[in-house]
Amino acid sequence: MQQRRFSVISIALFCSVLAYLCATLVLPAQKAQAHAFVIASNPVDGSTIIRVPSNVNIYFNAPISSISTAHVYAITTNGDKVDENAANSSISAVNPNELVTPLKNPGSLPEGSYEVVWTAVALNDGHTTYGIIGFDVGFSSTGVSGNVILGPTSSNNIADIRNIDFTSALAILWDWLVLLALIFWIGIQVFEHLLLTAGRGSGLFSQARKRTYSIEWLCLWMMLLGEIIGLTLRITRYAQASIDQGLDVGNLARFIPFTTYGIIWSVRMVLLIIAMILLYVTHNAKNKQLELAQQAQENIKYQRITQSLEEQSINSGRKTRQLIETPLAAPVLTRGYGIVWLVLVALITLSFVLTSSITMVLSPHISATILGWLSLVAQGVWAGGFAYLAYILLPLLINTDLEYNTETLLYLLRRLTPVLLTGMGVQIFCLLFSSETSISDPQQFLNDPFGRTLLVQIALLVISILFTLYALCVVRPRLTHQASLLPVVKGNLPARQTRQTALSGNGKKLQLTAALVAITGAGMLLCLALETFYAPPINFPASIRNNQTAAPNGAINAQTQQVGNLAVTLQLSPGRTGFDHAIIMTINDSKGNPVTDAQVTISTDMVLMNMGTQHVTLNGGNPIYTTTIAKSKAFNMAGLWNIDVTITRPGQKPVTSSFKMTLTA
Incomplete structure (x- = not known):
């Protein structure tokens, strides 16, 4: 016995x-996918873009309910908030993790600072999450300077939620x-x-x-x-x-x-x-x-x-x-x-x-x-x-x-x-x-x-x-x-x-x-x-942080190119020497849907001088591809820089494009 x-x-x-x-x-x-937390957004939280987009897209780590909402506010010079929603937010027809909020008359909206206040209800567990996403168009109307933090790490009000x-x-x-x-x-x-x-x-x-x-x-x-x-x-x-x-x-x-x-x-x-x-x-x-x-x-x-x-x-x-x-x-x-x-x-x-x-x-x-x-x-x-x-x-x-x-x-x-x-x-x-x-x-x-x-x-x-x-x-x-x-x-x-x-x-x-x-x-x-x-800890995409103090009205380096059947938008921030630089890239297919399964290889070098070549590989999984390059590795001299991008998707041939970015001193 x-x-x-x-x-x-x-x-x-x-x-x-x-x-x-x-x-x-x-x-x-x-990756942990409990509740519904923001893992990416377009525009990227904390970024500066050239023009007001027609839609604000928020990406979550779990499917969300149709009762989830988002409100886009334009911040005036007096600090007042003006609601710029053209209609109620809706769930993307192709991605249950994406919340789409249309803006009214994006071409006539002013430059300055914008806030996206969102509330999401997870489809499966019914828990509510919320937070704020901020971005600037052209320049910051609030005139606030400080640490540059790009990405979704600050998009969720985690302390209050927990x-x-x-x-x-x-x-x-x-x-x-x-x-x-x-x-x-x-x-x-x-x-x-x-x-x-x-x-x-x-x-x-x-x-x-x-x-x-x-x-x-x-x-x-x-x-x-x-x-x-x-x-x-x-x-x-x-x-x-x-x-x-x-x-x-x-x-x-x-x-x-x-x-x-x-x-x-x-x-x-x-x-x-x-x-x-x-x-x-x-x-x-x-x-x-x-x-x-x-x-x-x-x-x-x-x-x-x-x-x-x-x-x-x-x-x-x-x-x-x-x-x-x-x-x-x-x-x-x-x-x-x-x-x-x-x-x-x-x-x-x-x-x-x-x-x-x-x-x-x-x-x-x-x-x-x-x-x-x-x-x-x-x-x-x-x-x-x-x-x-x-x-x-x-x-x-x-x-x-x-x-x-x-x-x-x-x-x-x-x-x-x-x-x-x-x-x-x-x-x-x-x-x-x-x-x-x-x-x-x-x-x-x-x-x-x-x-x-x-x-x-x-x-x-x-x-x-x-x-x-x-x-x-x-x-x-x-x-x-x-x-x-x-x-x-x-x-x-x-x-x-x-x-x-x-x-x-x-x-x-x-x-x-x-x-x-x-x-x-x-x-x-x-x-x-x-x-x-x-809920388990959130696995955010690679966070982009610059611990240096940056000017609020820094230069804008953003370009969109058609690469095969893909529309690729690349933004370089802050666009000035003396800082670590963030490369933010979004890829959309011919139907406008975000591409999340690509492997992106980025190579940087200066056009006029040999400042060395820096290679970075980004894996898919999120609609926003981001990385940070230290100021000692690249973008350390004013002038024209070349950023080569190679995009590889499963079952398809790689496509390549080149972006030219000018850095100021």
């Missing part, structure tokens, strides 16, 4: 590590309560429909149902109420973020039908109501099961009346054992609806995964969905299973006379061990893989709130693993050993009483350890609720 037990543990842990390593090798590292205010705290609390109810409910269904419906444990079913019926109702009501409150808080968050732009009340009513989150939320509510109806319908049949069990107990008591006084005293504590040793057939409804219950568990769990922020971390989406679903189910089997063991089964066995219930307890533990270890192994794999794909830099474990929360979750996972191994590898063998020695000593001898005391003590240790596993599991779920709120 000892060898078999350790082989099961070794296989479970080995499979989880092997699956993690295989997935790491097969699937490339992915700030835990009263509304956010309520959302986190209810997300946690819903997860607790879901995990415990999964544990109840797995135990009662897979482990207690046959064999020696079937006699426990009727007694366990007395304890779990009201708990199951509590879990379902908690999930139903929590989902209603969660939706209300999401709508409140959207209203708070949009009120400064002029809240469109009609968008609040569109939150459910115009977001994937709202649609899946509706389906989840229907599934929860079906589960409630099914629980009510099957309750009468389970009451009949309880009546049959009680009748069987009375028959057993009657048959024992004629036995000797010694036998009666021995059998007085065997109520639970007698019930267990006389298993009753589960009612027809229990057997027939067992599969229905498990299907409901799978569907409701899947609905939570499809609206989870963490689900959007991986690509393709099917991988994220499967891993997220496995993680929740494994957590339900593992933490929910130990909670069921600590608060339902063990009190039922220990509170009578553990001496006579040990065989049943050990039988159930033998059946539970591979199930609990499998749940633990799957949870280890899912958390490791989630960490691998969410955290791109080890420093984020300390510098980012999501990383710190994930680090705490990993620590709780390790503690929970230790408690699990202690319960299954230390306490369970002790119970087995003591149970085998107890029949050797008969009567009321001191040795027997000592072994009974030790047996009872180990039973309570098992109950305490199971409760600790359940508590650490609840802590891991709290971490998961916090991670859903924070």
Whole structure:
């Protein structure tokens, strides 16, 4: 038995590590895509352009809902803001991650500074994000000088979005309560429909149902109420973020039908109501099961009346054992609806995964969905299973006379061990893989709130693993050993009483350890609720920063050329010697759609003098191609500079063009 037990543990842990390593090798590292954050814009945040564009395009790292909005304001010399929107913002027909805002009469709009105030609702998880994008046309009307920061790093109001205010705290609390109810409910269904419906444990079913019926109702009501409150808080968050732009009340009513989150939320509510109806319908049949069990107990008591006084005293504590040793057939409804219950568990769990922020971390989406679903189910089997063991089964066995219930307890533990270890192994794999794909830099474990929360979750996972191994590898063998020695000593001898005391003590240790596993599991779920709120760190495109102080009215170097069937716009900023330079490039195809899958090679050299050649390669993935070249490498002398651009797209021949830029001193 000892060898078999350790082989099961070794296989479970080995499979989880092997699956993690295989997935790491097969699937490339992915960028986190939770909530909906700005990763690019056209015009680029912080840039200076020649003329006012006809549209402002904002690119997000996740699909956004059509209720997302953006307002473009022209900043006057007095600091007033003038709304220049020609119409409401809309989602691009070819890119669900792109928000397009048309401007009215772009040819007649003045030069100066512009602000784009945006509010986005993620299509999948329903979370609201917001921020400001700024750009200048010709010159800055505000006359502000300072550090040149180009790109989307300042486009998102991350500090405010991640700030835990009263509304956010309520959302986190209810997300946690819903997860607790879901995990415990999964544990109840797995135990009662897979482990207690046959064999020696079937006699426990009727007694366990007395304890779990009201708990199951509590879990379902908690999930139903929590989902209603969660939706209300999401709508409140959207209203708070949009009120400064002029809240469109009609968008609040569109939150459910115009977001994937709202649609899946509706389906989840229907599934929860079906589960409630099914629980009510099957309750009468389970009451009949309880009546049959009680009748069987009375028959057993009657048959024992004629036995000797010694036998009666021995059998007085065997109520639970007698019930267990006389298993009753589960009612027809229990057997027939067992599969229905498990299907409901799978569907409701899947609905939570499809609206989870963490689900959007991986690509393709099917991988994220499967891993997220496995993680929740494994957590339900593992933490929910130990909670069921600590608060339902063990009190039922220990509170009578553990001496006579040990065989049943050990039988159930033998059946539970591979199930609990499998749940633990799957949870280890899912958390490791989630960490691998969410955290791109080890420093984020300390510098980012999501990383710190994930680090705490990993620590709780390790503690929970230790408690699990202690319960299954230390306490369970002790119970087995003591149970085998107890029949050797008969009567009321001191040795027997000592072994009974030790047996009872180990039973309570098992109950305490199971409760600790359940508590650490609840802590891991709290971490998961916090991670859903924070969302994984954003992987921005290469940030373009110039730590030198630049003049606000620096020279403008921007050109657009037709290269094959591509329209390429290249901007060089600030266009003066003595500074690091940012090269910002956008590529559009013949239909005007941004090209994101190109590899761009840039070479720079001076036309009149040999100042050296600098080569830079930019990979695709975003609609804006950006890089920063240090002043010691290039653009360090006034005059005409040559920028050669080679664009390579999958399955197409490379195309080349040359841009001439003049730098001033």
